[in-house]
Amino acid sequence: MNHFYQKSFLKEIDFNAAELNYLIDFAIHLKQLKQKNIPHPYLQGKNIALLFEKSSTRTRSAFTVAAIDLGAHPEFLGKNDIQFGTKESVVDTAKILGGMFDGIEFRGFKQQTVETLAQASGVPVWNGLTDEWHPTQMIADFMTLKEHFGKLKGLTLTYVGDGRNNVANSLLVTGAILGVNIHIGAPTDLQPSKKVVQAAQQAAGKSGAEILITADPQQAVAGADALYTDVWVSMGEKVDYHQRIEQLLAYQINSELVAATHKQDTVILHCLPAFHDTNTSIGRKFMADYNLTALEITDEVFQSTNSLVFQEGANRMPAIKAIMAATLGNLFIPEIFK
Structure with a gap:
C-alpha cells in the first residue's frame, strides 16, 4: 500500500x-x-x-x-x-x-x-x-526550514528579486499549500503571473497562509523568518543585463535589507549558484560595468551565521x-x- x-x-x-x-x-x-x-x-x-x-x-x-x-x-x-x-x-x-x-x-x-x-x-x-x-528544490527548501525552526506552518518566507521565475513560482504555491506566509518583493513587471498567484491564493484559502506581493523591498521583508533570493537572470533567458541589474539592485539581500526584517534570527536561503562575490566569470562580466562586488546577495550575508544556503544545497x-x-x-x- x-x-x-x-x-x-x-x-x-x-x-x-x-x-x-x-x-x-x-x-x-x-x-x-x-x-x-x-x-x-x-x-x-x-x-x-x-x-x-x-x-x-x-x-x-x-x-x-x-x-x-x-x-x-x-x-x-x-x-x-x-x-x-x-x-x-x-x-x-x-x-x-x-x-x-x-x-x-x-x-x-x-x-x-x-x-x-x-x-x-x-x-x-x-x-x-x-x-x-522547480519542485524538487521546494522539498529541500522547506525541509531546511523545518530542520531549523522545528515547524513550517505560520513561518514567513520572503523572496526578493525576479518574482516570475521558476523558484519564485514554486515558493509561492508551495508556501501557500503548507501554510507558510509568502512575501514576494519584485518590480511590478517582474512579479508572478496571474495564473500562479490565483493558484497560490486558492491554496492559501485552505491553509491560512498570507500572500503579499509588493514592489517595496522593505515592506516585503518586514517580519520575515527567512529571506530567499535567486540569480537575477535565469538559464537561457535573453534579456538586457544592464536593465535587469538596474531593476533589481534595490532587491539585493544585503545587511540593510536583513535589518529591515526587524528580526535577529532571520535565516538566509538561496537555491544556488549565487553571484555573491567576483569568483565567477559570468558574475564578473555582469558586475564590471557597475563597480559591484556582488549581485543578488552580498558576500557578507551569504557567509553569515544565519545563512543556511549550503545546508539547503546538501538537502x-x-x-x-x-x-x-x-x-x-x-x-x-x-x-x-x-
Missing part, C-alpha cells in the same frame, strides 16, 4: 499539504539514516534515466547519489548524448526510455516536455527544473531521495493523505 507509488512529481500544485509534508519528513528521516550509516536500498535493481537539457550541479549530483544510495543505477543522458527533441520526438523518446528505465528525471526548458514524458513513458517522471517550476539529495523512494519504491505508506 503506497499512496505515491508510480506517481510522477511534476509540480507542487499536484499535491496537497499532507503529501508535501510527508515527503519533507521522509527526506529528514532518510538524511538521518545516511548519517547513521543505515542502508536504505528501497530501489534495489531499478534503473533511472537522468535527462538533462540544461546544465546542473546540485540536481544532477543529488539524483545520482540518491539513486545509488537507494540501490538504483542512474544513467546520465545529456542533450548531446541522445536524439531527444532533435531527431526523435518527446513522445517517441518517452516510450523508448519508459520501456527500458524504471523512472525518468527531466531538467530542461518547457513544462510541457516533462508533462509529455510522464504521459507517454508509463513510469514515474520527476521534474528536476523547468522554466515554470537537495535526501529530498530527491524521498521523492524517488516514495514514487518508485512501493513502500508501506498508509492512506492518510485526504
